[in-house]
Amino acid sequence: MELRHLEYFLMVSKELHFTKAAEKLGISQPTLSQQIKMLEKEIGYSLFNRVGKKIELTKVGEIVQQEALKIQGSIENISSQISAFSKGDLGELKIAVLPGEITDLVATLCIEFNQLYPNIKVSIETTDQVEKAVLDNRTDFGISFQLNQNDQLQVTKLYEEEFYLISNQKNEESKVAFAEVVKEPLILFPNQHQCRKIINKTSNEIGKKLEPIVETSSIKSILNLVRSGVGRSVVSRTLFEFYDTADLYFQQIEKPTLTRGVYLVRKKDCIVNYAAREFIKLLVSEIEKLQFHTEKDAIHSLYRSVL
Incomplete structure (x- = not known):
């Protein structure tokens, strides 16, 4: 599982719209869909229920979202503290x-x-x-x-x-x-x-x-x-x-x-x-x-x- 996949997943879970999420990520919608499918294949479960143009998180998707947010928060903390240290600023x-x-x-x-x-x-x-x-x-x-x-x-x-x-x-x-x-x-x-x-x-x-x-x-x-x-x-x-x-x-x-x-x-x-x-x-x-x-x-x- 790559951090990039979690980043893409979190954006889709936030927007609940593949096209909007792709625009914010700066990638094409087909590329984003492919990356999410790769993540779903690795996890072994669907992360989104797709109903027409609308999507929603599945129960497994909700679990992945909760854990992915923790990982994202930890990475942001590490990055911010390293950046602050390098600038002599404590954040x-x-x-x-x-x-x-x-x-x-x-x-x-x-x-x-x-x-x-x-x-x-x-x-x-x-x-x-x-x-x-x-x-x-x-x-x-x-x-x-x-x-x-x-x-x-x-x-x-x-x-x-x-x-x-x-x-x-x-x-x-x-x-x-x-x-x-x-x-x-x-x-x-x-x-x-x-x-x-x-x-x-x-x-x-x-x-x-x-x-x-x-x-x-x-x-x-x-x-x-x-x-x-x-x-x-x-x-x-x-x-x-x-x-x-x-x-x-x-x-x-x-x-x-x-x-x-x-x-x-x-x-x-x-x-x-x-x-x-x-x-x-x-x-x-x-x-x-x-x-x-x-x-x-x-x-x-x-x-x-x-x-």
Whole structure:
């Protein structure tokens, strides 16, 4: 089996049209058809169902497509890293993140990352479908809270974080019950924000209605409003740690405790390029420095498989 055959097959599987695929490949349609027939003969199965002018992948074709994409991705990674090395440039980094706190976390780390690796171009895709972005090879890895089981993904729990009630005045009690939190004048993120979704879910579970006095998607606005005494807010520890909050006070929330897991998502059996490895190192180092609750076995496994 030649790599050229897989390249031709992937183009046909993408276009689902032999003439269009041949034009994009710069070869004649009869030549392309002959090459696909040679691949089918070697595999022993038809890769496409041909119905008139239309074609579709067979079940075997779908399997070959999935594996061929992995091979293509590996070859592209090898080529890009060799090219980057030869030019003294370390390449590109693409990260998928959920809207909200993780975007802030990644963006903050990008400042330090850029200082260390100024020649690496960093692209952050903010999306509600982190896993799909990783599966579609649009990103090198993703960071998410919500996970759906998928055999093609390698998922590592980075840390468990809690939520704080923050204010501009110190309270003698280090902890506060959630039922008391909802009685406060609150400044919160909008309903579509990941942090707000957890607060809404918890308030519904205890039969309390949330009525914030201010809603804003800007964490800086929330912190400034809290500083001015307009109200209090509930934020994740990630946000509290990554912004200038030295003049604010926090209480841990209990009954129930508000927590969530933060996960690193990457595609199985794919090469982790240099840029991705270096950013993940920086991320893990920051997590350990801030003493987030981590699962040591998971972090050690990540070091073995990626770092």
